[in-house]
Amino acid sequence: MTDGIDRTPSDTEVCIVGSGPAGAITAYSLARRGHDVTVLEAGERLEPADHRRRMEMWLRPGFDRDAFWRDDERDAFTSTGDIYARLNETRLKAVGGTSVHWDGNTPRLHPKDFEMRSRYGRGRDWPIEYDDLRPYYAQAEREMGVSGVDDNPHGPPRTDPYPQEGFPRSYSDSLFAEACAALGISMATQPKAINAEAYDGRSECVGYGVCNACPSGARYSAEVHVRRAENHGARIVDRAQVLRLEHDASGDSVDSVLYATPDGSTHRQEADQFVVACGGIETPRLLLLSSSSQYPDGLANSSGAVGRYLMDHPNVTTNAALEEQTQQNNVGWVSSRSDQFYDPGAAGPGSFHLTFDNSARAASGGAQVRQPASTRLLGAITAPTPAGLADVATDPLNETSLGDGLEPPTTDGPPYPLSIRGAGEMLPRAENRVTLDRSTTDNHGRPVPSIELSDGEYAQRTMEHCLEIQADIMAELGAEITDVSTLSDRQMSTHHMGTTRMGTDPAESVVDAQCRTHDLENLWVASSSVFPTGGANNPTLTIAALALKTADHIDETLSSA
Structure with missing residues (x-):
């Protein structure tokens, strides 16, 4: 060949x-x-x-x-630990x-x-x-070409501005912000390697809404x-x-x-x-x-x-439903985060951060609902303009028009979905490891990688605390929790x-x-x-x-x- x-x-x-x-x-x-x-x-x-x-x-x-x-x-591998490795769902050769x-x-x-x-x-x-x-x-x-805003009171120290201004926060972020403020929890802009404007010969984001498969080159x-x-x-x-x-x-x-x-x-x-x-x-x-x-x-x-x-x-997610419109499907990526719990001190559990999801999950607790801007707004693989995307992101009533003859989509009635995800810290432990599985070989007869991974008590306590904070935010928001994803049903993340x-x-x-x-x-x-x-x-x-x-x-x- x-x-x-x-x-x-x-x-x-x-x-x-x-x-x-x-x-x-x-x-x-x-x-x-x-x-x-x-x-x-x-x-x-x-x-x-x-x-x-x-x-x-x-x-x-x-x-x-x-x-x-x-x-x-x-790309064959084996997974022997408590957590399934799912390598070929998360890595790309x-x-x-x-x-x-x-x-x-x-x-x-x-x-x-x-x-x-x-x-x-x-x-x-x-x-x-x-x-x-x-x-x-x-x-x-x-x-x-990172887009961001230096607005994180609990973030790492910075001396240089972000190369690009951050994207506007979504409408659902504003709902979370009110609840977080009442609880004394700070929210900040999520930095993204996605162009908010034309940068270094690459176009600005045109809102396809499928960042994992970005065809425009706006995402780095x-x-x-x-x-x-x-x-x-x-x-x-x-x-x-x-x-x-x-x-x-x-x-x-x-x-x-x-x-x-x-x-x-x-x-x-x-x-x-x-x-x-x-x-x-x-x-x-x-x-x-x-x-x-x-x-x-x-x-x-x-x-x-x-x-x-x-x-x-390790990561956990709380899904909930709210009687008020949330507009969580209007942006395909996370635009806000909180680092409030990143440095808990020697006595507390480990670090975690929160992100406020803009790809809504079904209010009944079902699978993730992804409606990219390209199909949701235009009905075809044609992207909205960046300005239109920003308008839609922050529009509470879903009334934004993106051009002549383009009407906003109809939405289902209440309850509307909301989702918060938390990702946390795992300590290095010698028993979590990659070895060679000599019983299974790849296309050149070489032993494949075998992955053994478990969370350990430290990560478990950390993410239990994270779930408590997520529940507090949802309660303050007046949302009804519909589904909780815990460590007991998680698989390995994309970060190795x-x-x-x-x-x-x-x-x-x-x-x-x-x-x-x-x-x-x-x-x-x-x-x-x-x-x-x-x-x-x-x-x-x-x-x-x-x-x-x-x-x-x-x-x-x-x-x-």
Whole structure:
């Protein structure tokens, strides 16, 4: 099988495995400084028509959404813990990685997340502080085009404004705001990697309402930095499945990666520096698969920490019904949040944040109801204007007209649905881990990743507290709770962290503060897998910030060679 694309090795300084946000941003950061960069991506490159097709399929209620990108044999895994891993519903192997279908939420971690052991005597401290990452956070926001408002009294400290003004809050947010104010709970704007205005050559949001499958390019994906890297001379090789890393005779450095291509060939790509950027599951898997006589337990695993300390974000949701119109279907994404309970102190349970859902659930407690703006307002795959979308978002009576001949949709009568979601903190525990399942193999006969994950008492207490707060808000609002999603019925979230963690002690960590492995001098990891703790906030902006920082260190290494 061949498509005529040359996937043979080339001369390069840096070989990066994976083209998600970490890999793509690292590639761009190095290529723009004149370094020769090659990126190997297991998945295919999607074209604009593919994104539109994904959106159209996403709108179909019976569509198996992960079938669009999933390769059952290549992407096989097993799940043995209390929490089902559901990997192929949440990750995507393609140029751009999982950012091709994410929601675009971009909060920062808080300072306390970097100092858990020092502050509270639990978890681990990062070998860097919030202030070390602060300039990279600001740079990552500019690179991705984050929209936001600096209105979060309980958020992490900021010195730079958001690159774009935040989207207006929805009408349902105003209802929640009244109840939260009565309870002394602050609400703030949710930062989003979605364009509120034309930005960096990409259009403003045009309101398709299916952010996971955004066909317009207004929501950031790592495809942006793939293109930028290519414009600076980087080479992106799709459908190049890396099978293992191979080291030199001394075992001090990596000298090549072995990868397979669609025509059935295998190749070795050599480089001076290597970066593994495969996410929290495939990164430890690749290191474990790269065992040798010198590294019998897996590459870069002298600590035994490769694959261990897996974390995700436990989440709970309260659905309710209100006699008053809520307009929760008018915006396809979260526009408000609360960090009131992010730093509860040493005596309290762990951190969590609240988001106020704009994709309403049925008042009877049924499945999520998604009515994207494109079909809800126009009756076809045609998007409203951004100004019209803002009007609809804040219109309490659903009377906004979006153009000549376009009438607002009729709505069902009361009760109307409301929903609050909370995501919280999980402590790093050695028993939560990724291992190799040698009883099950992938399309190249390699053991698949096996995921073992449970919440633990700390996360359970944290999310019980979260549910209590959600119930208080609904009661203050006068809403009747119709359904509660607890930890007992949850599956693994989309955030996979901690499996090659960062630290100063090589005996208990995999990479150092620069994200270079302790064991091999030219092997780096750019991924959420390096997080020592996961906090309670979405990891993507932190992944991007760390990638920018790591690229600086790789550039320094190459420049001094």
